[in-house]
Structure formats: C-alpha cells, structure tokens
Amino acid sequence: MPSPPAGQVTLVFTDLQGSTELWERLGTAFQPILERHHAILRERLAARSGYEVKTEGDAFMVAFGLASDALAFALETQEALHAEMWPTETGPLLVRMGIHTGEPLCITDSATGRADYYGPAVNRAARIAGAAHGGQVLLSRVAWELAAASRSTAVGVSLGEHRLKGLERPEQLWQALPPSLSTRTFPPPKTVSARATNLPSPATSFVGREREIRELTALLCDPATRLLTLTGPGGTGKTRLSLRVAAELLDRFEGGVWFADLSEAKSAADIAEAVARPLGIPLADRSAPEERVATALAFRKPLLLILDNFEQVVACARETIGRWRDAAPEIRFLVTSRSLLGLAGEQEFEVPPLGVPSGHSASGQTSRLESFDGVRLFLERARESDPKFRPDSEQIPAVAELCLRLEGIPLAIELAAARLKVLKPTEMLARLDQRFQVLRSTRRDLPPRQQTLLGAVAWSYDLLAPWEKSAFHQACVFRGGFRLEDAEAVLSLPPDAPDGITAIQTLREKSFLRTTETPLGTRFGMYVTLREFGMARWAEQASAADQHALGHRHATRTVTSFPQPWERADGIVSQEDLDRLQAEEENLRAAGEWAAAAGETELACRAAVCLAPLLQLRGPVHGLRELLERAIATPGVREGKFQLQARHVLAVESGRIGDPGRAAELFREVEERAGPVGLPLLRLWAALGRHQFLRVPTGAPEAIAELREIAAAFRASGKPSGEVAAQVYLAARILQTDIPAALEVLNQAETLALRSPDPSAVLPVILERARVLELRGQFQAALDDLNRAEAVLRSRREKHRLATCLLARGRVMQLAGLSDRDYSTFAEAAQIWREAGAKADLAEALGAWGSLALMHRDMEPAARLLEESARLAGESGNSELSSKSLNALGLLRARTSDLAGAERILTESARASMAAGLHFRAAQANMFLADAWGAAGEWARALPPAEEAFRLYEAIGATSCLPPARISRGLVRLEVGRAAECAADQTEALRELEALGQGGFEIAIRGRIFLGRALAATGDFDGARRLLDRTREETAETVRNHPQLGGPLMEELKKLEAAVGRSAC
Known part of the structure; x- marks a missing residue:
C-alpha cells in the first residue's frame, strides 16, 4: 500500500447513488454487487497510486499527492463502472465524485497505523461530492487548475460559482467526464446558491469547532429558540462561528439568512438601518426606523437574522430585537455580543476557547498535538501567512505550548501566527509576558479592535461603568478561579456599586468572567489575557494602600479557608480536602508569594503549609519550596507555630528532592522548638521524619525503641494516623533483619487504620506490607493488597503513592511470572517521580525498570536505567536504596563481563549494607557476587558469598529469596565437587518453588538442569535422563516464548546432555 500523501493533498470522495434503496430491495443479494463496486474502485486506485483513507458503507475517501492522478482515477473509474455488466435488478451503478486540493492535517492512528485527514480541505471535498449527482465528477477550481496533466483526457465544463452547504466561501465548480461519457446530462448541482x-x-x-456547530445548528432548528446570543470576550471567535453556523443553515430558512454588522451602531436607529440595508427595507417614511423594520419583518418569510457586535448597543435591545420578535414570530435572531441582552426568552451560548493540549501533554507526539483545534488554527494561519512554513517535530510542541499559554483564544492564536515572519514559536513563548506588545497584526483590512490583542480587550473594558471597572480590577487578584463567597469577602466596591453577588453576575454577563460547574460547586474564572489587562489598569489607578489592602484581603481569605494540619481531628486529609486544595492551588500560591513579598511572614507560611498535602500526595506544587525558603528566612520568625509548620513541610520536601542533610537539620529544629510553642503533635511528626535520616544501623535497638515510644505518644494523643505512620516506619526498620516480625507489626497497624472512616488511612500499611509479602513469596496476597490500594489512590488522584503502588505491583507481577517484558508499570511510576523531582523514588523506579530489562537481556536500556538509578540513589542519602541500586549495578557489570567492576561494587555494597544493618541487601550483594564469580569459572571464590547469601536470607525469613539462593549455592557446590550437597539444595529449592507456584519458571528449569547434573555426578543416570527429557521440552518452550532467555538455558542444557552422554561410554 502506498504511503499517505502529506502537504498538498488532493482528496476524492465517492458515493453510490441509490444504495439505500438497493439494500432495502435486494437485501443480502446486494452484497456481492457492492463488493464488485469496491473492487473496481480499488483497482483504479492502485493503478494511480492513490491512498485509501477509509470507507463507510459504499462511500470511499481517497487521497492523492497529485491532482492529475486524482482526476485520472475519477475518469477511469467512471468508465470502468460504465463498462461493467451489472445485474438487471440494479442496472448501471452511478457513483458521484467530488475532488478538492488543499493542505489537510494528516494524523496517523498509532493503534492501526492508518492515516486520516482533517480540516477545511476535507470538509470542502466532502461538500463538493455531496453536490454531485450519480455518475457525475465535480472539482473545485483549485483542483481543476492543478490537474492540468489529465485535463486532455477529460471533457470539462465550468458550472459557475456555488455556495455549498456549511461552507462560508462560495466555490467555482467544474464538471469533468471522460469523452466516452460526455453526453451524460445532469440537473444543477445540489447546492444552496438559490x-x-x-x-x-x-x-x-x-x-474546528465541530461540536459547537452541531449544538448551535440544533438550537436554531428548534422552534423554541427565537433569540440565541453567542457570548464571550473579544477574540473568542463569535463572529466567525456565527457565519459558519449560518452557512450550515442556508437551506433551512425560506426567507434567507442575513447578516448585519453593528460595530459602528450607537442607537436603535443605527441598528435598524444596519438591518434594513441588506433586507432592502425602505426607511424613507416618517416612522422610526426600528418601527419600519418591525413592520417589514412581519411580512417576511421565516428567516435567520445575524446581529454581530451587539455589546455597545445592549441598551437598545428591547426597542429593536424585543419589538421585532413581537411583530414577526417566525424570525430567528442569532446575536454575537460580549454582553447578554437581558431579554426574556434569550438563550445564551458561551463560546468556549479552542481545544488546546493540557499542561503535561503539550510535549506529546506531533500527530496528536496537531489534532487540537487551537494548534490546527495556528498552523492554518501560519501557512496562509507563509506558504513555505512546514513545522518540524521540534516546533510543534512549541506551537502547542504557545496555544496553551494563549488559552485557545482564536484572535490571540491568529496574531501569534502572523508573527512567524519575525519570531519563531519558541521565541514567542519567551516573550509572552509582554503579550500585548507581541500580539499585533499588520493587516490593514481588520478593524482596529482586531489588529491587536490589547485593542480587543480595551474595546470591552471601555464599555464598563466605573464601578464595574473597579469590580473587574479587584477580581483580577484571584488566580485559577474563585467561589462567589470568596469574591464577596475580598472585593471592596465603591458606594454606588450593587452588592457583590450582582457585581460578579454583571461581570459574568459581560464576558469578563466565565463559570465552571465542578463537584465542589460553581467557580468563576477569567482568561489570563483579561486578568493581565485588569491588573495593569489596577496598578495604574489604585493607590499603594488600596493595592496592599486587596492583596491582604485575598491572602487572608484564602489561607483561612483551610484548617491547618494540627487542627484536623484525626490528621487525615480527605479526598474532598484534596479536591478543594487542588482547586485553590493557584490562589494559595499567589497568596503566599504576595505575603512573602509584603513581609507578611505568617500569611506566607500558612499558605505554604496549606499546600503541603497536595505536594505530598498529588504531585509537585510549582514554586512551593522557594516560597517556604523565603518565608522562614525572614528574621525573627522561628518562634511561631505557623513558621515551625512551614519548616516541617520544607524538611519533608528537602528529603523528597534528595537533600538529606537539609531535611535532617530542619526536622531536628522543629522537634526541639515545637513543644514550647504548644505543638506537641508537630514534635512527634518531626521526630518520625528524622528517622528517615538516622545514621545508625537499620535494626539498631535504640532506633526501634524510639519508634515504639513515638507510636505510644500518638496513641496517647488520640491520633491514630500518627500511630499508624510510626508503626509503618517501625516495620520498615525491622524488615531488613526480621521479616516475620515486620509483617506482624503491619498487621497490627492495619487493624488500627481500619477503624478510621477514611478508606485512605490504611494505604501506608498496604504499601509497606506489599514489600513484606513480596519477600515472603506471598505474591497473590501482595497483589490483592496493591489492587485494593490502587483503586483508592486513583479515585483520590494521589500521584505519589500511586507511583509507589505501581512500582510494587510491577515487582510482584514480575516475580510471580504474571508479566513478560512489560515495562509500562515501571515507566508510569518513573514518569510521576521525575515530574515530582523526587530523587529517591525515581531511583527506585528506574532501578526496578532496569532490573527487569537486565533480566530480559535488554542490555542497552538496562545499563542506562541502572546507571541513573545508582547516581540518584547516592544523591538521595538513603542507605537502603543506595545498596539496592549498587547491587543491581554490580549485577549489570557481571552480565557485561566486567568482573573487576562487579567485584568492586558488590563487595563494597555487602560491607556497607552489613554495617548499616541492611541484612537483606547484604545477602543480595553476596548472591550477585557469587553469580559473577561463577560466570567467570572462579567457583572456589564463588562459594563463600553463595553460602553467606543463603545464611542471611534464611536468618531474616526472606522466603521468596531462599529458592534462588539454594539453586545458586547448589551450582557452586556442584562445580567444586560437592554433587550430593548440590542435589539436596536443588531438590529442596524445587519443592519451595512448587509451593510458591513457580515450578514452571526459568529459575525452576535451571534447578532441574543442575539437579540432573548432580544426579549424573553421583551415578544416578536414569534420574538424570528423566530430567534431561523434561528440561529439553521446557527449554524449547521457553526459547519459543522468550528468545532472549534461550541462549543461557541452552548452554546449561548442553552441560546436562554431556553429563548424561558420559554414562553411555
């Protein structure tokens, strides 16, 4: 199949005339006839190297790189269809065809690999086909002109200019037929020109705007809709949308569709004159113009009247539209206005911005980004401005980011596209803080208010009353939206203004505010462009005292809307709390930044502390760490409770981003100072946080004793969430030396957590217990826990703990043999942690991902991931994570034949792990070291670390690690001449693997091969042969399903074959 053409593309739409009637009449007998129709089209398509985009029933959409090929395809297909001997029941099949050339957007579906086309060129080609009759070929003017190479084989006739349904621009249509069919005659094209x-x-x-067009068309076709007002601030595309919808409705109104531009109107008489002019209504008599129009409309057939730019004459709405509706009930009014008219029966349609990528997706795949209407508009206007413009894969994300920053406002996007001649998209992004200077047009055919973004906003602003301007200025203090009650508390309006509710409603009706319905209620929002304009005017007009007072009212209202952590009854942050914090994140950040700059340290600290649950549970909060540093750096702030809470949040954040020294220092300071200022619970939380960075062995008795004391103190304070957290920390400390004891502690913590009405209270227990169950080999129990946790975490939109859950589940599924080379779980977790800037967590995710790649012998990604993991783990200051990452890196060195590097890394990791009380990691390092020596044939040197690894795993109760440790130790014993001990090791290991449900895993196949070799070495050749037969089949199956594992297994199998073969000698 040929590749889909890109750039300038000629599209052909075909449709079989009368197919519905044929299906109804012939039923299934029509199926082979339709198949022959399809075959003919596909034969001619292949002959002309066309690309089949899609079929729908009997209709085809095909694409060509050259217009001449498209025309040749159409002519040859018409001849082939005419020459075919069709059954008597159908007679000749007549196919209508429409051809148009343009530059549609081509998007390839990643799942199917099929390309599809979007944009105005597609719509025009489809409408041209819809205007044709069966057996007729219609072309647009541009397609006819570009098809010069095939015109000599066609009889072409110009059909004149026609207005096509749903298209704003008329099209000159050409008819083309092959000479052999030139005697065909057709009625006039099915257009709406009449x-x-x-x-x-x-x-x-x-x-774009397909959804809005559908909704508006349906509304205007509804008899109940007599007055429909499109609202929105300047530049949102109200006029263009009204014209596009009007073009769609040209054939619906017997009296026609009419447009009146009111941008220069100042009075009711001006409105009437603007309407009378296109309708041909004389205004010469003495009656008022609006009365004369009312009289004339009463005798008109049903029509649609579009009144554009009504906002500056809203006061005249009752005496014009109101009067005309009464006089002519059959007339429909479509009004564009930045303000509602305030008439009974008026229906509002708030014109939304164009679709743009969300913040985190603006750097996605080029084809996906180009599917957004905002990006498509930019690219269309860019090509109109510069036909040579062809954005590459690096520019498209910048364009997407630009459209996002411009909030999908069509005028802003068009003005940005016009700047491409002097600024690249990346350069425009850097200048968007000066958007009113950057976004200007040099076109002379635009009205002044559309030549600049500033002009569009100023036009609406100048229509406001003084008190409305004051309300608008003050509403600009909010970021990311606000609730009505917040505005009532923050706005301080002049004496002549109405109440706050009326003020907000007025700004909404005049398109300075938008409303959004959320689960938490109605929120009001504002375009950034409007807010920047309003803040600039406020800065020019308000006194310094008024500006300070507004900032203080906003900051105070924002931070006092949320309880502080120590004020919560149970210490649990509910989902509703998180959702409210998410909604107010930008307001809280703005309040904190203002307070820090104004020297209002307590307010700055309170704002930052309010944001802490978002940071810890749902993801990074932009600028929070900088805000915290500024707040606590102010002289004389260490004594207050809000400042200490801010220090605690900063300590948590410092640990998260990999600054353990700073974290430990801050936790100590908070722990020392919290008691004297009356915050005993904060002291306990700080003590608990400090335990992450204690420089003592993991299982140190003093550390364990202190954690038990902290848990008891939380219990005495009636804070079960704190007691649960302390027990989870305690289990993590015990885990490295006594796995069963750690599981017992976590089971006790679960009992306590389940008493809470909040389902999230048990999450810390589940996530830690999954590690324990994994080490115990209880994989299904671990998965049950993790699946249960994931459902809660996704419903709460908790990114951080979700990443931890995904990481744990990926590891368990890997160990349980339930996933094969599926890196997606680890990739999702790593992406969350990378966006959060959490070094330790990212190191763990990359380490797990790299270990899976190493297991599957994907050496290049394994090396890249494990190297980065080790670097980040070292920077994090987390000794357990450092040991884990070093072990994986050491195994990588061994697998890549760097024995010296493997020995150095693993020996040091084993030593450091034992010193830190990390017995599990020490066992892992010894096991990897034994494997490395064994791979080098240094079996005598492999025996001590193999013995030590098994001893440590057995001592701490790491059930799932015992079988591979036995198999590894048994192989070493076999190679040093202790075959009987090897046989005992392999037999016990295989029994344990069967109990764990892993009897068919690759590790079990290895165990059987080693057992066979041990039996042969001790003279049991019959037993060895039975194992050889079994492992041959198992190895063959493994090689078929997992080719990357085949090589090593085949090498081991050859050794068993050799051992069995020696018995025949």
Whole structure:
C-alpha cells in the first residue's frame, strides 16, 4: 500500500447513488454487487497510486499527492463502472465524485497505523461530492487548475460559482467526464446558491469547532429558540462561528439568512438601518426606523437574522430585537455580543476557547498535538501567512505550548501566527509576558479592535461603568478561579456599586468572567489575557494602600479557608480536602508569594503549609519550596507555630528532592522548638521524619525503641494516623533483619487504620506490607493488597503513592511470572517521580525498570536505567536504596563481563549494607557476587558469598529469596565437587518453588538442569535422563516464548546432555 500523501493533498470522495434503496430491495443479494463496486474502485486506485483513507458503507475517501492522478482515477473509474455488466435488478451503478486540493492535517492512528485527514480541505471535498449527482465528477477550481496533466483526457465544463452547504466561501465548480461519457446530462448541482443571503465570504478558512456547530445548528432548528446570543470576550471567535453556523443553515430558512454588522451602531436607529440595508427595507417614511423594520419583518418569510457586535448597543435591545420578535414570530435572531441582552426568552451560548493540549501533554507526539483545534488554527494561519512554513517535530510542541499559554483564544492564536515572519514559536513563548506588545497584526483590512490583542480587550473594558471597572480590577487578584463567597469577602466596591453577588453576575454577563460547574460547586474564572489587562489598569489607578489592602484581603481569605494540619481531628486529609486544595492551588500560591513579598511572614507560611498535602500526595506544587525558603528566612520568625509548620513541610520536601542533610537539620529544629510553642503533635511528626535520616544501623535497638515510644505518644494523643505512620516506619526498620516480625507489626497497624472512616488511612500499611509479602513469596496476597490500594489512590488522584503502588505491583507481577517484558508499570511510576523531582523514588523506579530489562537481556536500556538509578540513589542519602541500586549495578557489570567492576561494587555494597544493618541487601550483594564469580569459572571464590547469601536470607525469613539462593549455592557446590550437597539444595529449592507456584519458571528449569547434573555426578543416570527429557521440552518452550532467555538455558542444557552422554561410554 502506498504511503499517505502529506502537504498538498488532493482528496476524492465517492458515493453510490441509490444504495439505500438497493439494500432495502435486494437485501443480502446486494452484497456481492457492492463488493464488485469496491473492487473496481480499488483497482483504479492502485493503478494511480492513490491512498485509501477509509470507507463507510459504499462511500470511499481517497487521497492523492497529485491532482492529475486524482482526476485520472475519477475518469477511469467512471468508465470502468460504465463498462461493467451489472445485474438487471440494479442496472448501471452511478457513483458521484467530488475532488478538492488543499493542505489537510494528516494524523496517523498509532493503534492501526492508518492515516486520516482533517480540516477545511476535507470538509470542502466532502461538500463538493455531496453536490454531485450519480455518475457525475465535480472539482473545485483549485483542483481543476492543478490537474492540468489529465485535463486532455477529460471533457470539462465550468458550472459557475456555488455556495455549498456549511461552507462560508462560495466555490467555482467544474464538471469533468471522460469523452466516452460526455453526453451524460445532469440537473444543477445540489447546492444552496438559490437561497437569498448576504453572508460575507471570509478571507481565511474556518477551523474546528465541530461540536459547537452541531449544538448551535440544533438550537436554531428548534422552534423554541427565537433569540440565541453567542457570548464571550473579544477574540473568542463569535463572529466567525456565527457565519459558519449560518452557512450550515442556508437551506433551512425560506426567507434567507442575513447578516448585519453593528460595530459602528450607537442607537436603535443605527441598528435598524444596519438591518434594513441588506433586507432592502425602505426607511424613507416618517416612522422610526426600528418601527419600519418591525413592520417589514412581519411580512417576511421565516428567516435567520445575524446581529454581530451587539455589546455597545445592549441598551437598545428591547426597542429593536424585543419589538421585532413581537411583530414577526417566525424570525430567528442569532446575536454575537460580549454582553447578554437581558431579554426574556434569550438563550445564551458561551463560546468556549479552542481545544488546546493540557499542561503535561503539550510535549506529546506531533500527530496528536496537531489534532487540537487551537494548534490546527495556528498552523492554518501560519501557512496562509507563509506558504513555505512546514513545522518540524521540534516546533510543534512549541506551537502547542504557545496555544496553551494563549488559552485557545482564536484572535490571540491568529496574531501569534502572523508573527512567524519575525519570531519563531519558541521565541514567542519567551516573550509572552509582554503579550500585548507581541500580539499585533499588520493587516490593514481588520478593524482596529482586531489588529491587536490589547485593542480587543480595551474595546470591552471601555464599555464598563466605573464601578464595574473597579469590580473587574479587584477580581483580577484571584488566580485559577474563585467561589462567589470568596469574591464577596475580598472585593471592596465603591458606594454606588450593587452588592457583590450582582457585581460578579454583571461581570459574568459581560464576558469578563466565565463559570465552571465542578463537584465542589460553581467557580468563576477569567482568561489570563483579561486578568493581565485588569491588573495593569489596577496598578495604574489604585493607590499603594488600596493595592496592599486587596492583596491582604485575598491572602487572608484564602489561607483561612483551610484548617491547618494540627487542627484536623484525626490528621487525615480527605479526598474532598484534596479536591478543594487542588482547586485553590493557584490562589494559595499567589497568596503566599504576595505575603512573602509584603513581609507578611505568617500569611506566607500558612499558605505554604496549606499546600503541603497536595505536594505530598498529588504531585509537585510549582514554586512551593522557594516560597517556604523565603518565608522562614525572614528574621525573627522561628518562634511561631505557623513558621515551625512551614519548616516541617520544607524538611519533608528537602528529603523528597534528595537533600538529606537539609531535611535532617530542619526536622531536628522543629522537634526541639515545637513543644514550647504548644505543638506537641508537630514534635512527634518531626521526630518520625528524622528517622528517615538516622545514621545508625537499620535494626539498631535504640532506633526501634524510639519508634515504639513515638507510636505510644500518638496513641496517647488520640491520633491514630500518627500511630499508624510510626508503626509503618517501625516495620520498615525491622524488615531488613526480621521479616516475620515486620509483617506482624503491619498487621497490627492495619487493624488500627481500619477503624478510621477514611478508606485512605490504611494505604501506608498496604504499601509497606506489599514489600513484606513480596519477600515472603506471598505474591497473590501482595497483589490483592496493591489492587485494593490502587483503586483508592486513583479515585483520590494521589500521584505519589500511586507511583509507589505501581512500582510494587510491577515487582510482584514480575516475580510471580504474571508479566513478560512489560515495562509500562515501571515507566508510569518513573514518569510521576521525575515530574515530582523526587530523587529517591525515581531511583527506585528506574532501578526496578532496569532490573527487569537486565533480566530480559535488554542490555542497552538496562545499563542506562541502572546507571541513573545508582547516581540518584547516592544523591538521595538513603542507605537502603543506595545498596539496592549498587547491587543491581554490580549485577549489570557481571552480565557485561566486567568482573573487576562487579567485584568492586558488590563487595563494597555487602560491607556497607552489613554495617548499616541492611541484612537483606547484604545477602543480595553476596548472591550477585557469587553469580559473577561463577560466570567467570572462579567457583572456589564463588562459594563463600553463595553460602553467606543463603545464611542471611534464611536468618531474616526472606522466603521468596531462599529458592534462588539454594539453586545458586547448589551450582557452586556442584562445580567444586560437592554433587550430593548440590542435589539436596536443588531438590529442596524445587519443592519451595512448587509451593510458591513457580515450578514452571526459568529459575525452576535451571534447578532441574543442575539437579540432573548432580544426579549424573553421583551415578544416578536414569534420574538424570528423566530430567534431561523434561528440561529439553521446557527449554524449547521457553526459547519459543522468550528468545532472549534461550541462549543461557541452552548452554546449561548442553552441560546436562554431556553429563548424561558420559554414562553411555
């Protein structure tokens, strides 16, 4: 199949005339006839190297790189269809065809690999096909002109200019037929040219808004809709949308579709004159113009009247539209206005911004980014401005980010595209803090208010009353939206203003505010462009005292809306709390930044502390650490409770991003100072946090004793969440030396956590217990826990603990043999941690990902991931994680034949792990070292670490690690001449693997091969042969399903074959 053409593409739409009637009449007998129709089209398509985009029933959409090929395809297909001997029941099949050339957006579906096309060129080609009759080929003017190479084989006739349904610009249509069919005659094209209208033909194409067009068309076709007002601030595309919808409805209104521009109107008489002019209504008599129009409309057939730019004459709405509706009930009014008209029966349609990528997806795949309407508009206008513009894969993400920053406002996007001649997208992004200077057009055919973004905003602003301007200025203090009650508390309006509710409603009705319905209630929001304009005007007009007072009211209202952590009854942050914090994140950050700059240290600290649950549970909060540092750096702030809480949050954040020294220092300071200022619970939390960075062995008795004391103190304070957290920390300390004891502690913690009404209270227990169950080999129990946790975490949108859950589940599924080379779970976890800037957690995710890649012999990604993991683990200051990462890195060195590097890394890791009380990691390092020596044939040197690894695993109760440790030790014993001991090791290991449900795993196959060799070495050749037969089949199956594991297994199998073969000698 040929590749889909890109750039300038000629599209052909085909449709079989009368197919519905044929299906109804012939039923299934029509199926082979339709299949022959399809075959003919596909034969001609292949002959002309066309690309089949899609079929829907009997209709085809195909694409060509050259217009001449498209025309040749159409002509040859018409001849082939005519020459075919069709059954008598159908007669000749007549296919209509439409051809148009343009530059549609081509997007390839990643799942199917099929390309599809989008944009105005596609719509125009489809409409041209819809205007044709069966057996007729219609082309647009541009397609006809570009098809010069095939015109000599066609009989072409110009059909004149036609207005096509749903398209704003008329199209000159050409008819083309092969000479052999040139005697065919057709009725006029099925267009809407006969309808009366004065709709202007826009100079540029219309992009997107398919959903809005469908909704508006349905509304205007509903008899109940007599007055529909499109609202929105300047630049949102109200006029273009109204014209596009009007073009869709040209054939619906017997009296026509009419457009009146009111941008220069100042009075009711001006409105009437603007309407009378296109409708041909004389205004010469003495009656008022609006009365004359009312009289004339009463005798008109049903029509649609579009009144554009009504906002500056809203006061005249009752005496014009109101009067005309009464006089002419059949007339429909479609109004564009930045303000509602305030008439009974008025329906509002708030024009939304164009679709743009969300913040985290603006750097995604090029084809996906180009599917957003905002990005498509930019690319369309860029090509119109510079036909040579072809963005590459690096520019598209910048364009997407630009459209996101411009909030999908069409005027802003078009003005940005016009700047491409002097600024690249990345350069525009760097200048967006000066958007009013950057976003200007040099076009002379635009009204002044559309030549600059500033002009568009100023036009609406100048129509506001003084008190409305004051309300608008003050509403700009909010970030990310606000609730009505917040505005009532923050706004301080002049004496002549109405109440706060009315003020907010007025700004909403005049398109300075938007409303969004959320699960937490109605929120009001504002475009950044409007807010920046309003803040600039406020800074110019308000006194310094008024500006300070507004900032203080906003900051105070924002931070006092949330309880502080020590004020919560149980210490649990509910999902509703998190959702409210998420909604107010930008307000809290703005309040904190203002307070820090104004020297209002307590307010700055309170704002930062409010944001802490978001940081810890749902992801990074931009600028929070910097805000915390600024707040606590102010002289004389160490004594207050809010400042100490801020220090505690900063300690947690410092540990998360890999600054353990700073974290430990801050935890100590908070622990020392919290008691004297009346915050005993904060002292306990700080003591608990400090335990992450204690420089003592993991199982040190003094550390364990202190954690038990902290748990008891939380219990005495009636804070079960604190007691649960302390027990989880305690289990983590015990885990490295006594796994069963750690599991007992966690089971006790679960009992306590389940008493809480909050389902999230048990999450810390589940996530820690999954590690223990994994080491115990209880994989299904671990998965049950993790699946249960994941459901809660996703519902709460907790990114951080979700990543921990995903990481644990990936490891368990890998060990349980339930996933094969599936890196997606680890990749998702790593992405969350990378975005959060959490070094330790990212190191763990990368380590697990790299270990899986190493197991599957994907050496290049394994090396990259494990190297980064080891570096980040070292920077994190977490000794357990450092040992874990070093062990994986040492195994990588061994697998890549760097024995010296493996020995150095693993020996040091084993020593450091034992010194830190990390017995599990010490066992792991010894086992990897034994494998490395064995791979080098140094079996005598492999025996001590193999023995030590098994001893440590057995001592701490690491059930799932015992079988591979036995198998490894048994192989070493075999190679040093202790075959009987090897046989005992392999037999016990295989029994344990069967108990764990891993009897068919690759590790079990190895165990059987080693057992066979041991039996042969001790003279039991019959037993060895039975194992050889079994492992041959198992190895063959493994090689088929996992080719990357085949090589090493085959090498081991050859050794068993050799051992059995010696028995025949």
